Amino acid sequence: MTRPDPARIVALVGNPRAGSRTLGAAASLAGTLAAHLETAEPVLVDLATLAPALHVQPRTTELDAALAAVAGADLLVVATPVHKASFTGLLKSFLDLYGPDGLAGVTAVPLVVSATPAHALVGEVHLRPVLVELGATVPTRTLSVLDTDLLDLGPAVDRWWVRAERPLRRAVGSSAPAGDLVEVAR
Template sequence: MNDSSTRPAAPWPDHSPNTDVVTLVGNPRQGSRTRWVAERVADRLAEVLPGRHEPLTVELADLAARVHQPAEPDVAAARRVVANARVAVVATPVYKASYTGLLKTFLDGYGPEGLADVVAVPVVVTGTPAHALVGEVHLRPLLAELGATVPARALVVTEAEISRLDEVLQVWFGRWDDALRAALPGVRAVEGVLP
């Protein structure tokens, strides 16, 4: 695994609604394992959506000093990119048995139904299986509260599983293939995407 991604994270161009796969990374550290895992999920989803999609990453570490300023142009642009996504992979490491404050602050900038028409896939990277419910108990309800459709349980990846991420993704996508296809009409079967 390479901790630094080559996928561009900023600046974010304006996108037309319902066309993009966006990865929202709530880790306060740039180039994190959280980003790496989330981008693998986004790549798989982009492969099965109709048409060609180049996933885009919004890495909140790039906005950490400005995320409390909702009118700040880069923060506002990042929020528009996520809200206009067809699919948003929302990823966080576990901090104090929950998602990061950075991710919460960013998501708090949306009003009611701010993520309506977005299919959200919550992803949690944790050091211990004891925090496996963070995605279900904390992150998934937050995304639903903002109006996102969250058709599958959160993908939880422990640090020990990162080295065999392809296998973990294969199992998760296999389990949630039907729910994802129902939420994203026209999607080819997700199961078996890996070579």
Template sequence: MSIPVADKERREDGAPVGSLVTLVGNPRAGSRTRAAAEAAAEAIGRRIGHHGPGEVVDLAALGPHLLAPGPSAGVEVALELVAGAEVLVVASPTYKASYTGLLKAFLDRLPGGALAGTTALPLLVMGDPRHALAVELHLRPVLVELGAHVPTPGLALLEAETPDPGEVLARWADRVAPQVTAVLREGAGA
């Protein structure tokens, strides 16, 4: 599902523009987490020269199929889309000071190394600033374990910031976009 370098859209500086996918681990459809994740993906996308909305995998629709005993075409497509992403925004609300079990169930379906060649950007939406380290202590390690490059810092977004996250997202995107661009350039040169 990866796009060959020669076929990739290029930015003005010659760096490739990779596929951008947003993975939302909130069990509730239409959540603040999804809105925040899409806004974060858009902020990063603008800074790395990605045009268009990118793809969204919203696990709320796939939840019942993740633990089903048989295969699910929707889950398989979602796994391929996530594994094929060059830039992956992974978002979850904070439950019990960590990410959701729904997101964990999905990530557990990916084989080891499935995110090699992917730059993953973790994002947790939380009610209390005391949970801000959860993005680094819980979500980052699972993404690294799956082989992803994970720039610093992940995004800890307070629920109170979700109605108007522009300034918080801009500061975060300004900080991590150069790291994402460097990884995309490095991958293009490989």
């Protein structure tokens, strides 16, 4: 099944530092996904730039635009560094602004950056349940990378993509490239 229009990819970054390495990793993963799925350039939402607006009423137009972009994504990369063996409070504060089905129809890909392999399951144990509770579909395993992987994220993404491609293509309604169809037919 081919989509009538290209999938909208958004990268949501929960690192409290503006322009962080987590932002770079999210942009890289979202760009790679856009290339693989032949979609438009991804939109980046860096929560560090919106942090002051998260607890202000009435909400700012910038925060409303970010909330709408994330909820309107076909494919959402949710990136966070590990903070106290979980995802950041900044990301939690942003996600708390949605109701129970606020991310219904969104396919999410958790991306977790940590300093140690001991935190490899943070995305699966802590972030995935929150995304599912908000109505998102999470068809793949979390892409967990170490700080050292950020020097060259390509190999980690390539290893992850081998298992993630089929479920992601199904979830966003993207047809497989012609070469992949030949392999399936054999």
